[in-house]
Amino acid sequence: MSTPSRAETTRARLLEAAVTAFAEKGFHGTTTRDIAGAAGMSPAAVYVHHRSKEELLFLISREGHQQALDVVRDARASSADPVEQAAAAGRAFAEFHAHHHTVARILNYELAALSEEHRAEIDELRTGIDRELRALVHDGVASGAFDTPDPALAATALASMGIDIARWYREDGEWSPTQIGDYYADLALRTVGAVRPAG
Amino acid sequence: MSTPSRAETTRARLLEAAVTAFAEKGFHGTTTRDIAGAAGMSPAAVYVHHRSKEELLFLISREGHQQALDVVRDARASSADPVEQAAAAGRAFAEFHAHHHTVARILNYELAALSEEHRAEIDELRTGIDRELRALVHDGVASGAFDTPDPALAATALASMGIDIARWYREDGEWSPTQIGDYYADLALRTVGAVRPAG
DNA sequence: ACACGGTAAGCAAGCGCTTAGTAACCTGAC
């Protein structure tokens, strides 16, 4: 229960400012002066707490990807039934991308701005997400619970429709993250061709 | 059948170079020297043929959005049956985003870099696409051919899953644009809850 | 003679990042 040090607080403020700026204007459209200004500090303060502007992007990207991977893993672990797994994954992945749409935009649209080493580390997390979804669809097809013309492409489509929510979602839009989660739980089942679970 | 003038050819070469560069590195990550260099010209040549870097983005965006709108309109006009319209729209919209993935990335990820006036003009074309898809789903629901818990969200999802193909599609990937088109024709029918047409 | 299609050179502004310095806060000997 230790209170965070002043340095930790400042570090977090800079990261939060970077998230907002990167999501709104992109990595290359954001200046270190933007970030420092939004955090209420001088441009030099960025370099007291972080090596470079790219490191800020990497820290944001790693944390966000880890969370996204956890979301999918938790959904798979929530049930032994592939049908329930598909609904849970569709719901949770959609809710994640709606609720964390600012971070999610950075995760998916700023990959090219990462250094080669950082990009490689992020790619491993992305591969993990893809593997989870492919395994989920594979299990359902193998058990006869799913009916899809192309299981691998179905897994890609599941990831894709969730990710793109971060692009079109608006906080003042027609649907709340919960409503979107409900809809995408159903849409995931339609995508894999599952018989709806009773209830 | 007039041969294009030298100016017209150069203009097109600069636009093509801008498409490649913007898609790969984003608008802000691309320099006017990148564009001129890729077109085999000096940096000043850009300004012989175009007002600004932003104008290049606008020209690319307007042309691409017009084509995307035409694709959806043609799909709707191809049949009076909402089910066939949904399949045709799903297929054509997906094929478009796979085949023209470089342009499509610019259309969907560089909107914020447009000037206010240009952005407004592009938004009209985007609204047109949205309206077509909402009308399509509405017609199917009204005729009893579709079954979906949220028609407006279904239309959004249809657009979304097509658009995101531009993000994940790779020319050396697992699927060709035609295969993707086939799959998304079927996926569109699942999304709107249509009874598959005979055949 | 001259319009057309282009370049060489460079300007003002803005970029990521560094350096040198300072105010504010601890620590502990007395």
Added chain:
DNA sequence: GTCAGGTTACTAAGCGCTTGCTTACCGTGT
């Protein structure tokens, strides 16, 4: 309690370079 000595968190100023774009000029075809 207090106050020198050291540390932490930060800033003012600016460096070297790149940016979008302009200006002044030139070779070529008619």
